Amino acid sequence: MAKTLFEKIWEKHIVKTVDDGPSVLYIDKHFIHEVTSPQAFTGLNKRGLKVLRPKQTIATADHNVPTLNQHLPIKEELSRLQVEALKRNCQEHGIELYGLGHPFQGIVHVIGPELGITQPGMTIVCGDSHTSTHGAFGSIAFGIGTSEVEMVLATQCLLQSKPKLMRINVDGVLNNGVVSKDIVLYILSKITSSGATGYAVEFAGAAIRSLSMEARMTICNMSIEMGARCGLIAPDEITYTYLKGREFAPQDDAWEKKVTEWRQLYSDSDAVFDKEFFFKAEDIEPMITYGTNPGMGIAVTEKIPTTETVNENDSSGLSKSLSYMGLRQGTAIKGQKIDYVFIGSCTNSRIEDLRMVASFVKGKHKADDVEVWIVPGSKQVEAQAIEEGIDKIFEEAGFVLRQPGCSACLGMNEDKIPAGKYCISTSNRNFEGRQGAGARTLLASPLTAAAAAITGFVTDVRESLPNPSEGGALVS
Amino acid sequence: MSDKNVNTNIQKESSDSETQKPPLRGWGGFTSRFVPINIENIDTDQIIPARFLKATTKEDFGKNLFRDWRYYNDDESKTKADFPLNMSQFDGEILVAGKNFGCGSSREHAAWAILDYGFRVVVSSFFADIFKNNALNNGVLPVQVTDEFLQRIFLQDNNTELTVDLEKQTITINSTGEWERFEISSYKKTCLLNGYDDIDYLLSIKEDIEQFEIQRV
Numbered sequence: 001m002a003k004t005l006f007e008k009i010w011e012k013h014i015v016k017t018v019d020d021g022p023s024v025l026y027i028d029k030h031f032i033h034e035v036t037s038p039q040a041f042t043g044l045n046k047r048g049l050k051v052l053r054p055k056q057t058i059a060t061a062d063h064n065v066p067t068l069n070q071h072l073p074i075k076e077e078l079s080r081l082q083v084e085a086l087k088r089n090c091q092e093h094g095i096e097l098y099g100l101g102h103p104f105q106g107i108v109h110v111i112g113p114e115l116g117i118t119q120p121g122m123t124i125v126c127g128d129s130h131t132s133t134h135g136a137f138g139s140i141a142f143g144i145g146t147s148e149v150e151m152v153l154a155t156q157c158l159l160q161s162k163p164k165l166m167r168i169n170v171d172g173v174l175n176n177g178v179v180s181k182d183i184v185l186y187i188l189s190k191i192t193s194s195g196a197t198g199y200a201v202e203f204a205g206a207a208i209r210s211l212s213m214e215a216r217m218t219i220c221n222m223s224i225e226m227g228a229r230c231g232l233i234a235p236d237e238i239t240y241t242y243l244k245g246r247e248f249a250p251q252d253d254a255w256e257k258k259v260t261e262w263r264q265l266y267s268d269s270d271a272v273f274d275k276e277f278f279f280k281a282e283d284i285e286p287m288i289t290y291g292t293n294p295g296m297g298i299a300v301t302e303k304i305p306t307t308e309t310v311n312e313n314d315s316s317g318l319s320k321s322l323s324y325m326g327l328r329q330g331t332a333i334k335g336q337k338i339d340y341v342f343i344g345s346c347t348n349s350r351i352e353d354l355r356m357v358a359s360f361v362k363g364k365h366k367a368d369d370v371e372v373w374i375v376p377g378s379k380q381v382e383a384q385a386i387e388e389g390i391d392k393i394f395e396e397a398g399f400v401l402r403q404p405g406c407s408a409c410l411g412m413n414e415d416k417i418p419a420g421k422y423c424i425s426t427s428n429r430n431f432e433g434r435q436g437a438g439a440r441t442l443l444a445s446p447l448t449a450a451a452a453a454i455t456g457f458v459t460d461v462r463e464s465l466p467n468p469s470e471g472g473a474l475v476s
Numbered sequence: 477m478s479d480k481n482v483n484t485n486i487q488k489e490s491s492d493s494e495t496q497k498p499p500l501r502g503w504g505g506f507t508s509r510f511v512p513i514n515i516e517n518i519d520t521d522q523i524i525p526a527r528f529l530k531a532t533t534k535e536d537f538g539k540n541l542f543r544d545w546r547y548y549n550d551d552e553s554k555t556k557a558d559f560p561l562n563m564s565q566f567d568g569e570i571l572v573a574g575k576n577f578g579c580g581s582s583r584e585h586a587a588w589a590i591l592d593y594g595f596r597v598v599v600s601s602f603f604a605d606i607f608k609n610n611a612l613n614n615g616v617l618p619v620q621v622t623d624e625f626l627q628r629i630f631l632q633d634n635n636t637e638l639t640v641d642l643e644k645q646t647i648t649i650n651s652t653g654e655w656e657r658f659e660i661s662s663y664k665k666t667c668l669l670n671g672y673d674d675i676d677y678l679l680s681i682k683e684d685i686e687q688f689e690i691q692r693v
């Protein structure tokens with residue numbers, strides 16, 4: 001029988017199915033971090049249980065770590081206690097921890113792929129909704145709550161009902177200045193922030209296939225913003241080339257054997273999806289959000305919708321959203337003043353993102369009244385950026401290259417945007433107060449964020465790009 | 477308003493079975509007034525802002541439930557008078573909210589905050605997946621109703637009581653008698669009614685799990 005990519009992986013991981021109930025799903029890899037794990041370990045200890053397969057769990061500290069002076073003790077007491085609890089729990093249970101100071105430390109969804117821990121065909125979970133990122137490798141990867149973290153620690157399994165299946169196809173060729181973040185913001189603006197709730201979403205089509213692994217991760221990362229249980233992309237040569245030789249990728253003969261297995265991971269041509277969408281890459285322009293959920297996005301050249309033109313999902317919330325954002329219906333977003341630029345988060349803090357920003361800002365300088373924070377996704381990204389001299393380009397542009405962590409994506413550490421200020425951010429959520437109480441977030445691609453850093457306003461990045469017909473195409 | 481002093485009329489379940497954990501009270505049919513928050517797409521950052529996620533225990537999150545919608549400038553002496561949690565006419569163990577409730581982050585702290593504040597049921601016309609799981613894993617019942625029924629509830633006055641019957645899977649507006657059936661997997665229903673959870677079940681099939689591991693290599 002014809003099967004989808006999701007079904008092929010799912011079926012291989014079913015231990016058993018409860019009568020008239022969910023399935024017991026076996027979990028290959030489990031990532032944990034300091035914020036959503038302490039109560040799970042407490043639960044485990046209360047029941048007198050050990051971690052069943054400690055080698056399949058990997059830990060890092062990312063959510064509340066400072067991004068300056070990481071060599072010093074964490075000043076904020078509660079954050080320090082959480083990081084210490086993680087260390088203690090990992091030691092007690094024999095779990096590998098890439099904590100502060102470790103060369104592998106970083107945002108959990110950045111380090112899994114870059115270390116080659118994330119591989120096609122796996123089931124991967126983490127107490128963090130953006131676990132969907134790992135689906136870019138053709139794996140089933142999803143976020144779980146703390147009770148479920150406890151279940152995986154105790155039994156390496158979860159009870160799950162099979163989600164419905166959706167495929168989103170993006171065909172054609174991307175316009176100059178349009179990158180993968182724009183694709184996902186565009187899809188979100190069309191299907192809304194609840195458009196994929198209850199579904200596992202496979203992204204397919206020529207425009208998706210043409211993307212690098214890092215660009216694919218950006219898309220799967222934000223599948224949770226559509227409400228999806230997970231997002232996934234079939235693995236291909238781009239996937240294998242990315243993985244080969246990475247720290248924990250299979251080596252030698254094992255590698256060949258694995259690749260042969262992975263080549264079976266695709267949706268059969270006659271496989272059936274419960275729902276399917278088709279988009280054209282040519283229709284996509286540089287995107288930006290104006291509201292307080294990630295589905296409230298428009299092309300930078302468009303006007304903010306009005307109660308009449310906004311999609312149904314956001315119609316009742318539009319006024320509330322715009323009053324929080326200090327923006328008006330029917331006005332242009334281009335030209336909106338910006339106070340902060342945040343380039344970071346598990347959506348856009350990888351080396352390609354930093355390279356993209358550096359190649360755009362080289363020789364330019366930020367606007368005087370804008371503060372620019374660049375927060376690399378991991379120690380490895382940071383080291384690579386320094387090796388390539390990207391840090392120097394940032395310095396000359398007046399940008400600050402900080403140290404790895406989640407940072408202003410959710411403002412759990414000191415990196416908060418002050419109330420009322422506008423921040424153009426490469427992260428994934430523009431919820432009220434997400435970047436700090438009262439902060440106003442505009443989500444965009446690293447390129448659009450960089451353009452705003454230079455002008456101080458929401459800018460159409462295409463106006464400052466070299467003309468592609470003169471051989472000047474900047475980025476893919 | 478005190479966090480837990482709620483007006484309820486709980487019919488005791490006749491139960492003679494001894495379970496390790498206290499079984500959840502009154503799921504056979506429990507009645508309460510409700511607190512309406514008629515806002516759509518309420519995300520978990522609103523339910524419990526990230527700065528309150530630094531605890532290492534599950535207790536005491538209730539005081540920070542909807543923190544930034546309850547207070548000005550994070551100051552407990554400056555309550556926002558027009559937010560339902562601050563309006564004395566609203567009370568009860570049932571929270572009724574607009575569609576797509578609980579979207580965003582996977583933080584289970586959202587479910588802990590709702591439970592700790594004193595809610596046992598959340599009614600909406602649509603729930604985000606992870607929130608739904610988290611709620612069920614903590615004995616908070618998400619009741620998904622149709623958009624029309626949700627709007628009917630929002631139209632009721634503040635003295636109206638709702639009755640939620642998990643066994644029959646129904647929710648009723650007592651003053652008008654209108655009711656609707658809601659869905660819940662029979663497995664989750666059994667868990668809630670008996671007060672046991674997924675870990676209990678998974679631990680009971682440990683041999684199957686080990687067998688699975690051996691077979692797949």
Ligand code: SF4
Binds near residue numbers: 109
């Ligand atoms: S960067 Fe933001 S979205 Fe990603 S894991 Fe950290 S807090 Fe979550």
